[in-house]
Amino acid sequence: MENFLDASQSRGRGTADAVWAHRFIISKALKFQTKFKILGIDLSKAFDTVNRNKLMQLIEQILDPDSVKLISQLLANTTNQVRIIGVLGESFPSIIGVPQGNALSPILFIIYLQGALNELSAKLEWKYGINEVFRIIYADDMDLIEEIELNENDNISTQNIIENEVNIVFEQWNLKMNLDKTEYTEIYKKTNAWKTTKTLGSLLDCNADIKNRKQKAEHAFNSLWRLWKKQYNLTVATKVKLYNALIKPILLYNCSTWALTKTQEY
Numbered sequence: 226m227e228n229f230l231d232a233s234q235s236r237g238r239g240t241a242d243a244v245w246a247h248r249f250i251i252s253k254a255l256k257f258q259t260k261f262k263i264l265g266i267d268l269s270k271a272f273d274t275v276n277r278n279k280l281m282q283l284i285e286q287i288l289d290p291d292s293v294k295l296i297s298q299l300l301a302n303t304t305n306q307v308r309i310i311g312v313l314g315e316s317f318p319s320i321i322g323v324p325q326g327n328a329l330s331p332i333l334f335i336i337y338l339q340g341a342l343n344e345l346s347a348k349l350e351w352k353y354g355i356n357e358v359f360r361i362i363y364a365d366d367m368d369l370i371e372e373i374e375l376n377e378n379d380n381i382s383t384q385n386i387i388e389n390e391v392n393i394v395f396e397q398w399n400l401k402m403n404l405d406k407t408e409y410t411e412i413y414k415k416t417n418a419w420k421t422t423k424t425l426g427s428l429l430d431c432n433a434d435i436k437n438r439k440q441k442a443e444h445a446f447n448s449l450w451r452l453w454k455k456q457y458n459l460t461v462a463t464k465v466k467l468y469n470a471l472i473k474p475i476l477l478y479n480c481s482t483w484a485l486t487k488t489q490e491y
Contacts, residue, residue, distance in 0.1 A: 226288075229283075229287045229336065230335060230336070231342070233246070233360070233362045234335050239363075240363055240426065240427075240479060241479045242363075243363045243366075244482045247361065248429065248484070250370065250412065251430075259373065260372070260373045261370055261412040262370070263369070263411075263412065263422075264369045264370075264384060264388060265408035265409070266367050266369065266402055267365075267402070267407065267408075268365045268395075269401045269402070272323055274399045274401055275321060275323050275333070275399070276398065279399075280336070281296070281297060281300070283337065283339075284336065299324070300323070300324075304317060321399065338362075338400070341395060341398040341400055342360065344397075366424070366425060369387055371387070384409070408422065410422045410429075412429075420433050421433065425479075427482070431483050431485075434479075438475065438476050438480075439476065441476075442476035445475050446468075
């Protein structure tokens with residue numbers, strides 16, 4: 226599957242890789258006379274909308290017959306039940322989506338999404354000649370990025386074309402865009418609007434993100450004040466373990482993508 230998936234979806238990649246890629250783009254835009262337009266796409270109930278027939282067609286292209294057979298058995302004869310006021314209703318057959326809670330389901334979904342994105346890229350190239358749309362993807366969170374020279378004619382219709390084609394192709398794949406959460410971001414030297422844009426829990430601007438992390442960590446620390454009080458008779462070692470487990474991850478989330486000044490380091 227590694228050869229089929231985008232590099233950003235490959236094994237070993239995480240949210241920090243995606244955030245770092247955004248910050249690299251920001252650095253390039255600020256240093257050189259260029260602009261980046263980012264179309265941030267959010268999918269509604271992504272795992273629940275997978276067309277299993279299309280998924281199996283993709284699986285057959287990249288996996289061996291035994292693996293294909295095992296996955297087809299996993300997806301066959303599945304049922305759902307609705308819980309109403311604590312009581313389960315009658316089961317009914319489920320013919321779309323991948324089973325949530327199964328460790329294989331996220332992998333099946335990103336394979337399915339990759340198939341839709343490959344079709345989108347091919348359509349943009351042959352129909353409009355657009356072949357320089359970069360993708361930064363993590364699970365079902367994706368940004369389509371277009372680079373424009375500032376001295377060129379900034380044609381906003383290109384972004385509209387991309388968005389329209391995304392809607393058409395995704396609808397054919399039964400993927401539903403959440404239009405209320407679709408984000409448009411422009412990154413170039415003369416604007417600061419991008420600094421408040423959030424991707425995968427991190428603000429794009431390092432200074433703003435560090436400030437936000439500190440505030441969240443402080444809030445989490447204060448919400449657990451009972452643990453830090455003497456009334457629980459916790460040892461210092463136990464408190465340190467709790468701090469490292471509950472507070473530190475909030476403070477240092479994606480910290481490997483920060484470009485810190487000497488002042489910030491201390």
